[in-house]
Amino acid sequence: MDKIGLFHSLKSDAWVKPFLKKYKRSLIAALILGFVTFFCAGALMFNSGYLISRAASLPENILLIYIPIVLTRAFGIGRPVFRYIERLTSHNWVLKMTSNLRLKLYTTLEKDAIFFKRNYRTGDILGLLAEDINHIQNLYLRTIFPTIIAWILYAFIIIALGVFSWWFALVMLLLLGVVLFLLPLWSVIVNGARQEKEKQMKNELYTDLTDNVLGVSDWIFSQRGEAYVALHEEAEKELRETTREIHRFDRKRDLLLQLMFGVITIALLVWTSSRFEGNHGGAANWIAAFVLSVFPLIDAFAPLPSAAQETNIYKDSIDRLNDLPEKEEIQPTSESVEGPFHIEIQEVTFSYPETKKEVLSYLTLSIQAGEKLAILGRSGSGKSTLASLIRGDLLPTDGQITLNGIDTVRFGDSITDYIGVIHQNPYLFHTSILNNIRIGRQSATEEEVWDVLARVGLKEMVEALPDGLLTMVDEAGLRFSGGERHRMALARILLKDVPIILLDEPTVGLDPITEQALLDTFFNELHEKTIIWITHHLQGISLMDRVIFIEDGQLEMSGSPKELEQTSERYRHLQAIDRGF
Incomplete structure (x- = not known):
């Protein structure tokens, strides 16, 4: 529901969306590099598992393990290299986009300073600059990029398993679907509202703190300094409690997430044992290859639930930027005014x-x-x-x-x-x-x-x-x-x-x-x-x-x-x- 809202906000967005087309080559490159990074990680463990198992079975021909050795070296080198290049590409894309966003925001505020001041307080400006731009940056680095890469891996894994067994591919479709869709949806429903509340409370603190600091002399002259401190401490206490609730839910969800990966690993172990039964020293070497390949893929799927629950925060940030009023068309005067002045x-x-x-x-x-x-x-x-x-x-x-x-x-x-x-x-x-x-x-x-x-x-x-x-x-x-x-x-x-x-x-x-x-x-x-x-x-x-x-x-x-x-x-x-x- 919140993801649909985010997609709707992105669809009608006039701030962020233009940069998707402007830097589309960097965006596509970052996604491909992300997939290749996790593919190399999984392939590395796949080849390593096969190599260890094959070497332990005393192969009659050294060539049977030579190719896995070469592939293990290639994937071992490829994983950090592609990871490094992917980070450079994705962060470069996001930083270029957010720097343009900041420039556009500053230009908007500078051109429309009179009208912005009429409709917003100083704390609102701080909220836009300090929170919303950073949220949009995180939207891509922590949500959109990892989610798209995980979906690509998900499709690749199901298709690859389907080559060996269509019914086990359906089982993994279900199990990985829980990780990829059900847990993120649960996070959005339960913890998303709390994170939205946390963000609103932070924005209110920005606004109230700014207004009160600017008017601190009034608090002092009215001898209500202690009342101001008490109000601020109460707001911070409520914020801390909301943050603790978010963290408690995160710990429970992460425990369930790890249990799901345990179930996936056991299911894969059971399937490979039955699939390659009676092939001691031969095809049974694939058991270790399949099972070990699961572990690096955890890094691709594990961040998705926590990223999904933040989508409504990102939606709110995009909406706040797009809700900035259009410049009111008042043409500056070029007339030279002569006195007397009234x-x-x-x-x-x-x-x-x-x-x-x-x-x-x-x-x-x-x-x-x-x-x-x-x-x-x-x-x-x-x-x-x-x-x-x-x-x-x-x-x-x-x-x-x-x-x-x-x-x-x-x-x-x-x-x-x-x-x-x-x-x-x-x-x-x-x-x-x-x-x-x-x-x-x-x-x-x-x-x-x-x-x-x-x-x-x-x-x-x-x-x-x-x-x-x-x-x-x-x-x-x-x-x-x-x-x-x-x-x-x-x-x-x-x-x-x-x-x-x-x-x-x-x-x-x-x-x-x-x-x-x-x-x-x-x-x-x-x-x-x-x-x-x-x-x-x-x-x-x-x-x-x-x-x-x-x-x-x-x-x-x-x-x-x-x-x-x-x-x-x-x-x-x-x-x-x-x-x-």
């Missing part, structure tokens, strides 16, 4: 697919060139989502956000020429201060860099460093204080000289004195720019032209700080809370 937000609605809850609901807002706008709201009210929508990092579920009449999503990477962002935790890279500032504009001269450092109040600090601008910054810039990192981020913005600045809660975690000094620097240096300031409290709010409050995704309050202080009881209440009254 932003229009018209009836914008947005919801994340995993929650289906509307983060923003029919929000309408106009931001004029040079305006200083503060956006207030509780955590989860949609402030940061609105910032991502304005930047074009997310696509509205409904509605439109435009910059001078052009959808912001159509600007693509060029949106950085118009809108700059300073986040809560500006990132500094492990390179020199000069290179970190030049991220704003790579062509900037050292004189221009010193100028923006002076404007943000960091010139004296950098001059005091032993290597000045060439001082290396450690990873994430942890040698600098929070205020200094924010000032470096501002220096980048000033070097870029964009008309619109998004301040996404840049003062979170700073002490009041540092916060106020940083805000003064921001608004002094950016006084000619359009500023969209997302904040959770009111320090420095009097510097803004307009304040809006978003709650439950809707605009609840709008006006200048003075107007709201006079007319809005709610605003006065927020002021009182912010001042600690």
Whole structure:
């Protein structure tokens, strides 16, 4: 049932199937080499058994054992040689295919990053990259190749036995059929569901762990760190229990598999004893040949049950890749936008697919060139989502956000020429201060860099460093204080000289004195720019032209700080809370 589902997925697959035709010669060569490898292994033992038995019977002519000696040497050499070549061929085929798959996946994510982010979380991407591509690789190395090779051997063995005895060929057809079909089917039915559950749990752990690590500060600030650890440990405990159940079943099935091979060996021994009865010293030498040839063939058939039970995992991986959304056809704009720059937000609605809850609901807002706008709201009210929508990092579920009449999503990477962002935790890279500032504009001269450092109040600090601008910054810039990192981020913005600045809660975690000094620097240096300031409290709010409050995704309050202080009881209440009254 699950194998049929896998075949259906492969039939309608647009990711993996194209490479079957592209590299079909390597694929056919790998299958043929796999069959020849096991044929050599079986033939080696067949000839060895015959040779030992024949030599023990004191043959009257040395030529009777000379040919088996030569064949034993040939098959003995051929087995490792063909095995090595088969491994090279099959792994080369699979690695070429999966490298192309990874390239195609990266290209898809890069081209459709906005739309992928709207529909998937970061953990989903990790699940695709870390799990699904590897599963598809294993699909061929551990399931498809061994299964096809085993089927070819199965047909060859039955036909070969049929030459000697048609009724014993039917017996082996049944016994080997149990190993080849019944045990794999049993594994799929019983253990396949457990492996599917295990994979889903791993994907959930990827997603949850990624989301929680990215939001670890929220867990710490809410003093729920122990609760997070407990949740994660519980999920891992459930995963371990599922894994133990899989292993327990594997051990039982493998025991039954070995018993079946024992039955096959005994059946072959009984048949050869009766078939060659009364031929002491002659045809009876074939008994050892037939019986010993079984043992290397075990390696061909033994992996099939465990490989079969993983087919639904492979099916899910193929389906996940093929379920990636087609690129939404939005042509990037080639227009050169001239100032003054104004932003229009018209009836914008947005919801994340995993929650289906509307983060923003029919929000309408106009931001004029040079305006200083503060956006207030509780955590989860949609402030940061609105910032991502304005930047074009997310696509509205409904509605439109435009910059001078052009959808912001159509600007693509060029949106950085118009809108700059300073986040809560500006990132500094492990390179020199000069290179970190030049991220704003790579062509900037050292004189221009010193100028923006002076404007943000960091010139004296950098001059005091032993290597000045060439001082290396450690990873994430942890040698600098929070205020200094924010000032470096501002220096980048000033070097870029964009008309619109998004301040996404840049003062979170700073002490009041540092916060106020940083805000003064921001608004002094950016006084000619359009500023969209997302904040959770009111320090420095009097510097803004307009304040809006978003709650439950809707605009609840709008006006200048003075107007709201006079007319809005709610605003006065927020002021009182912010001042600690």
